[in-house]
Amino acid sequence: MNDSRHGTTVPAGMHMHHLITATGERTSDELLDEFVSDVDHVTLRGLYRDMLVIRRIDFEATALQRQGQLALWPPLLGQEAAQIGSVRALDPEDFIFPTYRENGVAYIRGANLAGIMSTWRGSANTGWDPHEFNMATPQIIIGAQTLHATGYAMGIAMEGKESLSIAYLGDGATSQGDVHESLVFAASFQAPVIFFCQNNHWAISEPVGLQSHLPLASRASGYGIPSLQVDGNDVLAVLAATRWAARRARTGGGPSFIEAVTYRMGPHTTADDPTRYRGVTELEEWAAKDPLTRLRSYLFNAGMLDAETEAAIAAEADAVAAELRDGCINLPDPEALSAFENVYVDPHPVLDRQREEYRRYLSSFEGSAS
Amino acid sequence: MNDSRHGTTVPAGMHMHHLITATGERTSDELLDEFVSDVDHVTLRGLYRDMLVIRRIDFEATALQRQGQLALWPPLLGQEAAQIGSVRALDPEDFIFPTYRENGVAYIRGANLAGIMSTWRGSANTGWDPHEFNMATPQIIIGAQTLHATGYAMGIAMEGKESLSIAYLGDGATSQGDVHESLVFAASFQAPVIFFCQNNHWAISEPVGLQSHLPLASRASGYGIPSLQVDGNDVLAVLAATRWAARRARTGGGPSFIEAVTYRMGPHTTADDPTRYRGVTELEEWAAKDPLTRLRSYLFNAGMLDAETEAAIAAEADAVAAELRDGCINLPDPEALSAFENVYVDPHPVLDRQREEYRRYLSSFEGSAS
Amino acid sequence: MSKLSLTQAINAGLRKAMEDDPKVVLLGEDIGTLGGVFRVTDGLMKDFGSHRVIDTPLAESAIIGTAVGLAYRGFRPVCEIQFDGFIYPGFDQIVSQVAKLHMRTHGQVRMPLTIRVPFGGGIGSPEHHSESPEAYFVHTSGLRVISPSSPQDAYTMLRQAIASDDPVLYFEPKRRYHTKGEVDLAAPLSAAPEMGSARVVCAGTDVTLVAYGPLVKTAMDAASAAADEGISIEVIDLRSLSPLDYPTLIESVRRTGRLVIAHEAGKTMGLGAEITATVTERCFNYLESAPVRVTGFDIPYPPSKLEKHHLPDLDRILDGVDRALGRTNSQTGMED
Amino acid sequence: MSKLSLTQAINAGLRKAMEDDPKVVLLGEDIGTLGGVFRVTDGLMKDFGSHRVIDTPLAESAIIGTAVGLAYRGFRPVCEIQFDGFIYPGFDQIVSQVAKLHMRTHGQVRMPLTIRVPFGGGIGSPEHHSESPEAYFVHTSGLRVISPSSPQDAYTMLRQAIASDDPVLYFEPKRRYHTKGEVDLAAPLSAAPEMGSARVVCAGTDVTLVAYGPLVKTAMDAASAAADEGISIEVIDLRSLSPLDYPTLIESVRRTGRLVIAHEAGKTMGLGAEITATVTERCFNYLESAPVRVTGFDIPYPPSKLEKHHLPDLDRILDGVDRALGRTNSQTGMED
Ligand SMILES: Cc1ncc(C[n+]2csc(CCOP(=O)(O)OP(=O)(O)O)c2C)c(N)n1
Ligand SMILES: Cc1ncc(C[n+]2csc(CCOP(=O)(O)OP(=O)(O)O)c2C)c(N)n1
Ligand SMILES: [Mg+2]
Ligand SMILES: [Mg+2]
Numbered sequence A, B: 001m002n003d004s005r006h007g008t009t010v011p012a013g014m015h016m017h018h019l020i021t022a023t024g025e026r027t028s029d030e031l032l033d034e035f036v037s038d039v040d041h042v043t044l045r046g047l048y049r050d051m052l053v054i055r056r057i058d059f060e061a062t063a064l065q066r067q068g069q070l071a072l073w074p075p076l077l078g079q080e081a082a083q084i085g086s087v088r089a090l091d092p093e094d095f096i097f098p099t100y101r102e103n104g105v106a107y108i109r110g111a112n113l114a115g116i117m118s119t120w121r122g123s124a125n126t127g128w129d130p131h132e133f134n135m136a137t138p139q140i141i142i143g144a145q146t147l148h149a150t151g152y153a154m155g156i157a158m159e160g161k162e163s164l165s166i167a168y169l170g171d172g173a174t175s176q177g178d179v180h181e182s183l184v185f186a187a188s189f190q191a192p193v194i195f196f197c198q199n200n201h202w203a204i205s206e207p208v209g210l211q212s213h214l215p216l217a218s219r220a221s222g223y224g225i226p227s228l229q230v231d232g233n234d235v236l237a238v239l240a241a242t243r244w245a246a247r248r249a250r251t252g253g254g255p256s257f258i259e260a261v262t263y264r265m266g267p268h269t270t271a272d273d274p275t276r277y278r279g280v281t282e283l284e285e286w287a288a289k290d291p292l293t294r295l296r297s298y299l300f301n302a303g304m305l306d307a308e309t310e311a312a313i314a315a316e317a318d319a320v321a322a323e324l325r326d327g328c329i330n331l332p333d334p335e336a337l338s339a340f341e342n343v344y345v346d347p348h349p350v351l352d353r354q355r356e357e358y359r360r361y362l363s364s365f366e367g368s369a370s
Numbered sequence C, D: 001m002s003k004l005s006l007t008q009a010i011n012a013g014l015r016k017a018m019e020d021d022p023k024v025v026l027l028g029e030d031i032g033t034l035g036g037v038f039r040v041t042d043g044l045m046k047d048f049g050s051h052r053v054i055d056t057p058l059a060e061s062a063i064i065g066t067a068v069g070l071a072y073r074g075f076r077p078v079c080e081i082q083f084d085g086f087i088y089p090g091f092d093q094i095v096s097q098v099a100k101l102h103m104r105t106h107g108q109v110r111m112p113l114t115i116r117v118p119f120g121g122g123i124g125s126p127e128h129h130s131e132s133p134e135a136y137f138v139h140t141s142g143l144r145v146i147s148p149s150s151p152q153d154a155y156t157m158l159r160q161a162i163a164s165d166d167p168v169l170y171f172e173p174k175r176r177y178h179t180k181g182e183v184d185l186a187a188p189l190s191a192a193p194e195m196g197s198a199r200v201v202c203a204g205t206d207v208t209l210v211a212y213g214p215l216v217k218t219a220m221d222a223a224s225a226a227a228d229e230g231i232s233i234e235v236i237d238l239r240s241l242s243p244l245d246y247p248t249l250i251e252s253v254r255r256t257g258r259l260v261i262a263h264e265a266g267k268t269m270g271l272g273a274e275i276t277a278t279v280t281e282r283c284f285n286y287l288e289s290a291p292v293r294v295t296g297f298d299i300p301y302p303p304s305k306l307e308k309h310h311l312p313d314l315d316r317i318l319d320g321v322d323r324a325l326g327r328t329n330s331q332t333g334m335e336d
Helices: A041-066 A080-087 A103-109 A113-121 A144-159 A177-189 A216-223 A235-250 A280-287 A291-301 A307-329 A336-340 A349-363 B041-066 B080-087 B103-109 B113-121 B144-159 B177-188 B216-223 B235-250 B280-287 B291-301 B307-329 B336-340 B349-363 C006-020 C044-048 C060-072 C088-098 C134-138 C151-163 C215-228 C246-256 C271-283 C304-310 C314-325 D006-020 D044-048 D060-072 D088-098 D134-138 D151-163 D215-228 D246-256 D271-283 D304-310 D314-325
Strands: A095-097 A165-170 A193-199 A227-231 A256-261 B095-097 B165-170 B193-199 B227-231 B256-261 C002-005 C024-028 C053-055 C076-080 C114-119 C144-146 C168-173 C180-183 C199-202 C207-211 C233-237 C240-242 C259-266 C292-296 D002-005 D024-028 D053-055 D076-080 D114-119 D144-146 D168-173 D180-183 D199-202 D207-211 D233-237 D240-242 D259-266 D292-296
Touching (some): A041 A235, A080 A256, A144 A165, A144 C060, A177 A193, A177 B177, A216 A227, A227 A235, A349 C246, B041 B080, B041 B113, B041 B235, B041 B291, B041 B307, B095 B144, B103 B113, B144 B177, B177 D060, B193 B235, B216 B256, B235 B291, B336 B349, B349 D246, C006 C024, C006 C180, C134 C168, C134 C240, C144 C151, C151 C168, C199 C215, C207 C215, C207 C314, C215 C314, C233 C246, C259 C314, C271 D271, C292 C314, D002 D151, D006 D180, D134 D144, D134 D168, D199 D246, D207 D246, D215 D259, D259 D314
Parallel strands (some): A095 A165, A165 A193, A227 A256, B193 B256, C144 C168, C207 C259, C259 C292, D076 D114
Antiparallel strands (some): D144 D240
16 A cells, blocks of 8 residues: 555646736737637736635635534635636536536526525525526535536537536546546547536545546546646636637537646635645645736736725625625525425325325424423 | 447557467567567467367357356357466466456366356356455456455555456446546555456447547556557467566556457357347458467467367367366256355344245145145 | 237337437437347337437446436436346436436426336346346435336336436336237327326235236236135236325225235335335224235345245245235244 | 543544454545544544555545455455445445345355445535435345444444444444443453344333434433323334344334334335334234334435424424324324
């Protein structure tokens, strides 16, 4: 048995695509440049605003959890560029299959804030209609959604439509059999699906080096699926990479795999204590690569951001946070008998009887003291 | 949806290792030569004898199935070089995890012929003791055994022993999640395991091109597992390739993946009718690459085979076949109550009661007419 | 009316469903060019194309999981699991996704999947080819589970399953694949008995005998044999394993006062347990004797030379009937 | 004697087993450096090394499947499945390999695996974190299934499971993880009650109440409450779910004539079905009323704000006791 600790550094051997450096300089990338040639400063500022807002959402939700208003929250802190860059590359009819951490993506897609919170509060199974926003609800079973995305994309191909599906997945998820089978099916049927892997370096307490010694993006090549590794804290590069994959999907090029290299700056969830398994130096290193800071520097240098615009964005974010808090706190508790709803579409006599028994049981307390 | 038929030709892009051509010429291979520098003509003739014997076993078993003596038989016809070359590269303490098709491997390992037949006759669950021959019994669940081999190898590594395990798998199996998870674990723990994939071009009726557009050996590289593609009908090359992987395993090099490119010349099993899904030209093409013919030519040219030695080998094979037939036909039917045996190691009152009930039931017929 | 084997009836049901609804697609291993290892899908790829009859790579979790994605897209996938014993790699997708997605999405996403599973023993197969895994799915809320025993039911119930907006496990009694029977291919679905209903296939007064799938024929044979001895057995073909049609069962048991349940699956936690429990709850004062279960043993499926012992046959069922009737039987005198 | 929480008792059991036998190794997600998401394996990697406490890549089928390989090599692996709802990706390896290998090899290969599964609800968790999947495994021949309800049992039964040459599913009642109790860490295993035995945790005469895992405490509370009303409940902690300890159950029911079974899992095909069926078979003439099941509903586990309805609590159990005793209860007058 290999006793050595598995590293968390990204192994070499693959080209990491960048467009904006950690200090806010615009660089050029042979593959990606063309995909963002239309992105002007106003658009970039919009992406900055998006990231700031979802960071604010994340803070607010974390606070609500601490206050007992949410049962649990999986922070996205540090992954704003990966989430915003990818979702902003999509068309509204592209179908998204997220994990539990893409709450920022859900917000951008238009899901109602209280709805998003309802799942984490424990008051509802879903906060939005997947068909309304073309986005599935949070998937907790690691890797399962990648098969759904693949099947959905097979359906698009059968219909001959120019659309796509995207599966979000984490670095840890790449070890699951389902993810492999997704790559096999996607390659075999040339399905227009994007595998968007946020390598945030950790799967709860396990460093990415335990899942793979090689860059995760290199996994895809053995299936004949084009892949790339992109700086996941560079929103412009992520946008470009996702557009690259989306164009491939829409033009009959089949599946693509993107590894967005980023970092989970918070705990795995609010129930987690990362001090048990990772040091502060690593955290500090990544703080220096913060996705918001670099874009802020870039925009400042470009004269697109000043104290006033910043204040306006912050106010917008505060308003979103207030709406979130309000919506969350006022979420009604579900009705007891709603537990029996939607288990089946058609009537189910056995369950209907259980429902009736429980209705009787509940009503047996009516009128009784206490 | 891609409506085009999936091809069965081996895709280009990987070097296929050979040592003896289809016409029986010895060629040289930079990587493999050193691993067979000790293989003299006598050894080669021994490999020829092995192949001939297991082909004879296969014919006899097929015949026994046609005669109703076996319930089913999965022929190995065409895969003799892949089976013999690989098993002959192993040490007796190396542990083998086969599929259902490695009946030739089991024979070489020393398993009793009647024992091997007992599973296919339906009279026993196993025909040998895995611990006696360091070989697991046939695995029917596609891909499952690759995890067992990986775990076994993890155990070897924990103990710091110089040994290895080998998992046999088919081309179809590469699509299963379990095989992927095996590669992940093997790579992560640098387990001394050999993944020996016989790409016989078919998974029942499905051509290998449906499972992968790329050579299967290239799948391994995405995990950082060294792999190679070898002519699976060239027994010397298979021997060399397996020794290459075995040396890696024994010297701390971790896992390897071998794709032995061969062909299933018979049906999937005796229950299958391959004329429904494949043409005769393909079969003829592969008949020209027969693993026995080429070694026979080579040995003839080398003066190691003449009519007399051939007759001696044939007689040996006939004797094996006769022993097989005899052993098979005389296998006793299992006792009714043996169905209750070995479900558990320790006593199990619920099952023991069922056994007693069934014993009473059976004895209620005793003495009764009919 | 056409005389069809069970496989032909299933084939006809698939064909009809595909003709009626272009969103019906088939996925599975070897179902296309080969037409399935049992030829159930014979000819369908030729007639409907490889975009609707999809030979998939060899991976059951993906067969189910991509079908879930197809359902999100509005398709009605019919998955074939080649043999009962190969359903377990797809278990997670069935239990955690297929069964739960409708509730998870508050009814906004439907999972009209049909999962076809040839099941049961008696065909002399090696390990993993003769299992009866239905209980796992009956215990899983959110699924419907059915099993036809005749060509007519096979045809009709498959069409109902595909038409159902709930996910349905459709268990095919593979050892009855060659049973022939008259099938009305033209009768409208609306005229058929409900998918969730059981059927009294043989009326009787002394004891209620419940079976499903492959054992319905065995139960009928037992009823004939018993009739010769003057015992009147009422045979009920469950047809639906989830939900169970309790009104039909209860009405019968209240009349006969005695119940025998037969299945190939192991006794512990098999369908017989649930039926015994619920019937006892709801017919306690009508029962003349304890319900009797005649089942496979609690063992992994044995080598095929032993399966005749494991599988309930006519004699074991009749012995169980004797037990229910309080007549001398093989267990008479056994200490409790 | 030491006062330990349930998690501490399990931790102590693992430690003891690892000290006693160098072949005991642990595999699971986050069990090493983190010590498990519930801290059950806290400190073990530090003390035994990362070759014996193995943080595995994120893949349950592989956790089970490599443990099978380790068992072939002579190890005694203890696998942790992080939460109940994550066991299904490993289902195939458990059902088709772990459960069957001993029989498949005529007893020549043993599978002394222990699979630890924190299970059950009541902790306000999201989907897939509160399931009760035990019935699937009880229906699977070749496995043993146990569930402790107290720190002492947790300690002893875990050691028995690891020492057993049969594969054991060990279900940990996660909502009782912080329950404290006296544990005798030094008592020899030979002095402990058998792993397969149930225990009468509270003697009584009017009705037998059967529970396991998390609901044992609830059942005890119900017994206390009932005692105030003059009803004497005998509470049995099953401890072993497979095999079930029928002698203990039957002896009790023959005395009380009445039976109530409580579990969190759904009613249909839950443990209550099997217990009702077998007890009815073997105590038919002793039963004064039909056995009563107080269980979770036949629904996917609901959002946590609804779990208080889904999970049997003291009141629902007492209502079931009233039903068994023929006293007025919530279902009085309900048509059958
Ligand atoms: C099948 C399954 N196994 C285990 C878990 C428990 N679990 C939840 S999140 C997680 C880590 C996931 O890591 P990664 O894929 O990198 O995503 P991240 O949380 O970093 O976004 C684990 C092990 C689960 N949810 N599903
Ligand atoms: C999990 C599982 N699914 C399906 C099957 C049915 N099946 C048996 S063999 C086979 C094809 C295997 O192909 P391959 O891996 O190439 O091995 P080969 O038979 O060619 O040696 C299939 C689909 C099975 N045994 N197990
Ligand atoms: Mg991660
Ligand atoms: Mg093959």
